[in-house]
Amino acid sequence: MTYLLALDQGTTSSRAIVFNDQGNVMASAQREITLSTPHAGWVEQNALELWQTQIGVAQQAIVKAGLLAQDIAAIGLTNQRETTIIWNKKTGQPIAPAIVWQDRRTAEWCESLRLAGHEPLVQQKTGLRLDPYFSAGKLVWLLDHIPKAREQAQRGELAFGTVDSWLLWNLTRGARHVIDMSNASRTLLMNLHTRQWDDELLELFNIPRALLPEIVPSGGLIGETADGLLGRRIPLTAALGDQQAALFGQSCFKQGMAKNTYGTGCFMLMNTGPQVQISQNQLLSTLAWQTPDQTTHYALEGSVFMAGAIVQWLRDGLNIIRDSSDVEKLASQVPDCDGVVLVPAFTGLGAPYWDSEARGMITGMTRGTNRFHIARAALEAIAFQVADVLTAMQHDAHGPLTELRVDGGASGNDMLMQFQADLLGVPVLRPVVRETTALGAALMAGLGAGIFKSVDELSGLWQLERRFEPSMDSVTRASHLERWHRAVARARS
Numbered sequence: 001m002t003y004l005l006a007l008d009q010g011t012t013s014s015r016a017i018v019f020n021d022q023g024n025v026m027a028s029a030q031r032e033i034t035l036s037t038p039h040a041g042w043v044e045q046n047a048l049e050l051w052q053t054q055i056g057v058a059q060q061a062i063v064k065a066g067l068l069a070q071d072i073a074a075i076g077l078t079n080q081r082e083t084t085i086i087w088n089k090k091t092g093q094p095i096a097p098a099i100v101w102q103d104r105r106t107a108e109w110c111e112s113l114r115l116a117g118h119e120p121l122v123q124q125k126t127g128l129r130l131d132p133y134f135s136a137g138k139l140v141w142l143l144d145h146i147p148k149a150r151e152q153a154q155r156g157e158l159a160f161g162t163v164d165s166w167l168l169w170n171l172t173r174g175a176r177h178v179i180d181m182s183n184a185s186r187t188l189l190m191n192l193h194t195r196q197w198d199d200e201l202l203e204l205f206n207i208p209r210a211l212l213p214e215i216v217p218s219g220g221l222i223g224e225t226a227d228g229l230l231g232r233r234i235p236l237t238a239a240l241g242d243q244q245a246a247l248f249g250q251s252c253f254k255q256g257m258a259k260n261t262y263g264t265g266c267f268m269l270m271n272t273g274p275q276v277q278i279s280q281n282q283l284l285s286t287l288a289w290q291t292p293d294q295t296t297h298y299a300l301e302g303s304v305f306m307a308g309a310i311v312q313w314l315r316d317g318l319n320i321i322r323d324s325s326d327v328e329k330l331a332s333q334v335p336d337c338d339g340v341v342l343v344p345a346f347t348g349l350g351a352p353y354w355d356s357e358a359r360g361m362i363t364g365m366t367r368g369t370n371r372f373h374i375a376r377a378a379l380e381a382i383a384f385q386v387a388d389v390l391t392a393m394q395h396d397a398h399g400p401l402t403e404l405r406v407d408g409g410a411s412g413n414d415m416l417m418q419f420q421a422d423l424l425g426v427p428v429l430r431p432v433v434r435e436t437t438a439l440g441a442a443l444m445a446g447l448g449a450g451i452f453k454s455v456d457e458l459s460g461l462w463q464l465e466r467r468f469e470p471s472m473d474s475v476t477r478a479s480h481l482e483r484w485h486r487a488v489a490r491a492r493s
Ligand SMILES: Nc1ncnc2c1ncn2[C@@H]1O[C@H](COP(=O)(O)OP(=O)(O)O)[C@@H](O)[C@H]1O
Pocket: 010, 011, 012, 013, 262, 263, 264, 265, 307, 308, 309, 310, 311, 312, 324, 325, 326, 327, 328, 408, 409, 410, 411, 412, 413
């Protein structure tokens, strides 16, 4: 039997999963990550903790599977995207905490570039927007605020990377300073058409080129784990951003196929094939992956910042549930929200609104409103945001989607999935393996190591667990959406 190890460094935890070559989970290990918010709008993590937890769970997963390092044919890495780290090449020490994708400290930097009229050029080159979400602003912030960082960067003493770069640097003990193409496409610095760092953008943002990693394909030999880390050296044959990995793990290999991941946020990606398609409807264009045969796929993406995180807020902010999975029981105590709508604009709104100023709001409350209604409205809010993204995606795709594949922590919630299918009017398909992010990384690693000969060989591995059929009539659907859009308009004003 051949085994593949997926390393999945996410926002809330570091995970490692051992798969066999049929895509079945053999063993897994997971550790939570600390997140700190030292100022309003700031979100940071300790880069060393990301590395230490990730290597720790990798060792644990191999042991739990009853294997030795020599039994692992290859490693595939996948990660939270956009999160920005700069470290000293000599010491390997980060110069500051990692600035997490959710961090909004660079809102003013983005606004000034937007006011100067640069957004159309940036969008045409990168497929992205001038939003604090992406890495470039975070990188510039570090260069401008950490003493001596800019001079050191100019002298080539520092390295910039997203989480994949940082982990690959550590896994190879500094032998490789690289970034995979899908992660590079989230930095605001890679030209989506040439798949190279863009000199014009580097100049516009004043970023020294010496800081940047080498861009490598998502699948193919990147390097080997350093001696002593996991026992024997293991080939590192894949790296890709977690949402792109989930698209791959969902077997969305063909143009027009789409998935939505319900994690901390929600990320819907649709494969648009080998051509870049710049969105006309407030979505992002991104690189999905480049396989070892040099085939590149692109995707349209709708990123929603608050999804499962709303449920965490019910748990930690309102204390009305103990565990995230309790929300379904609470919400099903009432037949509907009784007019209550929750707009989860806690950190503004992502796609398709891109409004940093919008703030959270609960509308339609009466004396009869109770925690059951709030819990239900929280779940519905996840589905409403996804519906807005899907509408935009259908406009970009010039046609309706025929199905939506789903995964991520909150996709286990049957009530949410049924409401989602009802709102979309599209069947929602949940696979047996819901760890599709890790699966995607493992399968890509298998391709990179030559265990699988082509992507076609992988299509048969996807298995349906449950299909949610839409059952809501169109009048009810329209009235739900109308109430939601009215609430969104108020949260934005
Ligand atoms: N049954 C559930 N219903 C709704 N949300 C859930 C449920 N179970 C987990 N979640 C939410 O899913 C998120 C965790 O999903 P996961 O895919 O592990 O996230 P990430 O990859 O972003 O770390 C948490 O925000 C949690 O609140």
